[in-house]
Amino acid sequence: MPQQRRARLTRQAIVVAAAEEFDRTGYDATPLSAILRRSGVTKGAFYFHFASKEALALALVESQARRWPRVRGDWLRRELDPLSIAVGMLNEAARLIEQDVVLRAGTGLARHRIATAGCSDSEPDWESLLLDLLRRASEGGLLRPGVDPEAVARVAYAALVGARVIGSTRGPGTAARMEETWRVTLQGVASPEWLSNRRSR
Amino acid sequence: MPQQRRARLTRQAIVVAAAEEFDRTGYDATPLSAILRRSGVTKGAFYFHFASKEALALALVESQARRWPRVRGDWLRRELDPLSIAVGMLNEAARLIEQDVVLRAGTGLARHRIATAGCSDSEPDWESLLLDLLRRASEGGLLRPGVDPEAVARVAYAALVGARVIGSTRGPGTAARMEETWRVTLQGVASPEWLSNRRSR
Numbered sequence: 001m002p003q004q005r006r007a008r009l010t011r012q013a014i015v016v017a018a019a020e021e022f023d024r025t026g027y028d029a030t031p032l033s034a035i036l037r038r039s040g041v042t043k044g045a046f047y048f049h050f051a052s053k054e055a056l057a058l059a060l061v062e063s064q065a066r067r068w069p070r071v072r073g074d075w076l077r078r079e080l081d082p083l084s085i086a087v088g089m090l091n092e093a094a095r096l097i098e099q100d101v102v103l104r105a106g107t108g109l110a111r112h113r114i115a116t117a118g119c120s121d122s123e124p125d126w127e128s129l130l131l132d133l134l135r136r137a138s139e140g141g142l143l144r145p146g147v148d149p150e151a152v153a154r155v156a157y158a159a160l161v162g163a164r165v166i167g168s169t170r171g172p173g174t175a176a177r178m179e180e181t182w183r184v185t186l187q188g189v190a191s192p193e194w195l196s197n198r199r200s201r
Numbered sequence: 202m203p204q205q206r207r208a209r210l211t212r213q214a215i216v217v218a219a220a221e222e223f224d225r226t227g228y229d230a231t232p233l234s235a236i237l238r239r240s241g242v243t244k245g246a247f248y249f250h251f252a253s254k255e256a257l258a259l260a261l262v263e264s265q266a267r268r269w270p271r272v273r274g275d276w277l278r279r280e281l282d283p284l285s286i287a288v289g290m291l292n293e294a295a296r297l298i299e300q301d302v303v304l305r306a307g308t309g310l311a312r313h314r315i316a317t318a319g320c321s322d323s324e325p326d327w328e329s330l331l332l333d334l335l336r337r338a339s340e341g342g343l344l345r346p347g348v349d350p351e352a353v354a355r356v357a358y359a360a361l362v363g364a365r366v367i368g369s370t371r372g373p374g375t376a377a378r379m380e381e382t383w384r385v386t387l388q389g390v391a392s393p394e395w396l397s398n399r400r401s402r
Contacts, residue, residue: 028255112313148385155382155385158359166362181359184386
């Protein structure tokens with residue numbers, strides 16, 4: 001195996017092992033030795049790729065920060081009404097967080113503030129995007145009269161954060177919780193036409 | 202000042218300073234020196250009270266764990282219907298988290314898993330309590346027909362967790378976010394009678 005490819009695989013093994021350990025045990029309670037054991041990588045090989053556990057955590061944060069713009073871009077380009085985009089996008093974000101341990105650990109660490117520097121852009125601004133989509137949904141008559149689109153956007157964003165943090169520690173997972181939030185809130189929020197269109201799809 | 206009282210005040214100064222630093226900067230990024238500087242306590246005095254930064258964090262977790270049962274007990278003893286108890290209790294929890302930095306930092310650290318040991322009972326089981334209250338609300342006809350009380354309980358709990366994590370980093374604070382979640386969801390969830398009783402109170 002060419003040396004460059006082997007180095008890439010080693011780095012990936014470290015990243016996945018770290019994500020699994022941080023996700024299961026927590027960042028603080030995970031010693032470097034547990035990451036080495038899980039990845040089957042020597043200390044020397046580890047330090048070839050990362051200067052410290054902290055540097056590894058920052059790599060996870062950067063990795064998730066690179067993933068989200070594509071997910072968001074894909075949804076925004078779909079020929080769907082803005083409310084359907086908001087619903088579908090957050091449901092997919094929750095599904096990805098649940099399925100992909102590297103993404104999940106990185107998203108959690110972005111909130112964790114491992115280091116004060118270099119982390120300001122580590123979280124995508126879901127709330128602003130949702131505010132924009134819900135405002136457009138309101139203008140297009142997709143919400144019931146009197147419903148505050150900004151309140152709905154904030155509730156949906158807090159639901160995603162809450163569903164990620166609670167995760168699989170109890171009851172349904174992140175994706176089922178996000179879908180449940182939409183089911184519970186849309187009933188009193190979306191226009192009857194939008195709801196019946198959704199049911200008939 | 203008697204020695205015992207002085208020791209208590211020193212301990213309290215350390216706890217408050219640590220809560221403020223952890224809340225502002227994050228647990229990992231806060232060095233012990235920042236806590237000493239903020240509290241005006243010497244290293245020697247610090248180590249008289251706490252063995253390490255980790256021991257101090259665990260004290261914050263234990264302190265919040267002692268607060269919640271009283272808050273919950275007070276609400277459960279009120280002569281209110283179960284839906285009003287659920288709403289009032291979570292709104293008060295959000296308000297306390299927003300107002301009290303020691304409670305807020307401790308509640309955040311309980312999720313943070315500083316250490317793997319001794320933290321299993323560090324979070325009150327809000328979701329089970331909410332499931333019970335919402336089931337009783339459903340049996341008492343306080344929810345609209347067809348509404349799943351367990352889904353509402355899970356959404357409310359995730360909203361509290363999300364509102365705490367987002368906190369004051371952007372837009373409205375934890376308390377306003379929790380109230381907003383109830384406002385948005387109750388409209389499609391609570392019975393028209395319950396809603397009109399609430400408005401007339």
